[in-house]
Amino acid sequence: MARGRCCYCSPGSLAVFLILSAVPLALLSVEYRSLGWVRECAKWDDEGRRFLVSTFLDGGVSEVVLPNSAAAPDPAVAGNGSVGITLDRPRGRLLVAYADLRGGRYGALGAYDLSSRQRLFLTQLSGGDGPSLADDVAVDGDGNAFVTDAKGSRIWKVGPGGELLSTIRSPLFTPSKTWLANIVGLNGIVFHPNGYLLVVHTFGGRLFRVDPTTEEVNVVEVSGSSLLLGDGLALLSPTKLVVAGTPSGRIFESSDDWRTAALTGSYYGSLHRIASSVTVKDGKVFLNHLLGGGLGRRTHVITEAIFSP
Template structure:
């Protein structure tokens, strides 16, 4: 074989090898499984209320009204205990502050956990527990109800602003609490308009990057806009869509809000072009009679709804919303 033929053969071989490597890389890139449409979790009587997707650890984190514990769920439906504490009577809303590696947990007691509920805390407890988002170790526990002793309380949902301040809704008192990054608690906003009367009042809450909160009230479906710089100047977001039963919120982008209306078994997609002075319905996702509570983002395009079913159900589900 001549030197030129040998060189040509070598060139062909190298080209084939490089093509093979390139194909292997392409295969690796597409090998990651697509996000599942539905995850059914066989955990009897857990009755989760809050959910967050932990992108760094590829898992969902869920709360529990009936057991108080916090668990993690993988795409294969595997449930693992993430954190627990005797003070966690019922865990409600969750907020994963990924940048600070914190999981914030709203803690309440409405009698749903017969093992831990007691007379001193029944409808009196409102607290914020903060955990290390990676290993589940407790960072802090803050009693919020002590700011208004003697009143009924139910800490429900949590939003976190750009400075790490947490804002927590109280469904049985017309209050939004604030816990700063150092753990100091205060009443951020208290107003009779936020009351739910004899029912549940304030519920879902999200932080908008333009410097305000969007807050939902369950009993009548009111959506409020609350400026961080002047919370007393809060206003009602005008919408023609009935949002009665409003529960969890997810801000997809500055102009798009997903709202779970549990009593209607619907997730509404709302949009605004005037900084949430008004909101327009732009689609909906019907869940069926599964008692949906809240919703979380997974990557840039997917949102997953939590289906707790009933408190005695043998399972719960996490379902991708399809508008």
């Protein structure tokens, strides 16, 4: 199992925890410890051979690796949480969605160099224009980033240099006017290589296909399961989408370029920990769990998901 500790480095970089080892089991898990309860999103960095994990309330990003160094949270977003993260490998950077988790008054997207960890830009997305929660982030082939707003039912588009380009809105993003259906709205997001976004609405249970150029939004007709309580997304292939949430993981497949989709596999893991994000490592699916366990230093788990029909 993995064990780690936290230390600090220069301002303007990322918060990092270090993990010393990981033991492969029949069902592979990476267990690591930290001082925080909640870890929202984990992504596999293939080139760096590490997991990168957003620390939520602590407002930084952790790395699950063998070396023993670490960096401090970015002081420019002090008091805010780090939520969704994604790697923009062609440009060698990490994108981090920041949110005011308690008041919903601030949202931002930060970009950091993967090698130096220095900030490249920090773009404010919201502030004073109604409740918002910058949640997850995806990036296209040109380096444009797309950030979901889980409270405001919109998608922000940010250019490669950090410029806020547009905000994508649609009546379909608010499937019901009831408060219950919109506790958590737009959440997980991925960019499909065919040029569109796939986005899940957590409490609405819907999957959307969004054209980022025309801003046309369509509901993907899904059979076999609702996407209710769906959270993080990852493409296993152009025709296979993995959805983290409750149950822990589901695989949906599409044969018509994501106009329709069907459930083809499910995985039931540690339901009490709540699977919140998904990443692909060496062709295998790994789920990050939101909640840690234990007293003092919390134990967190990233688990390989084995799917059954």
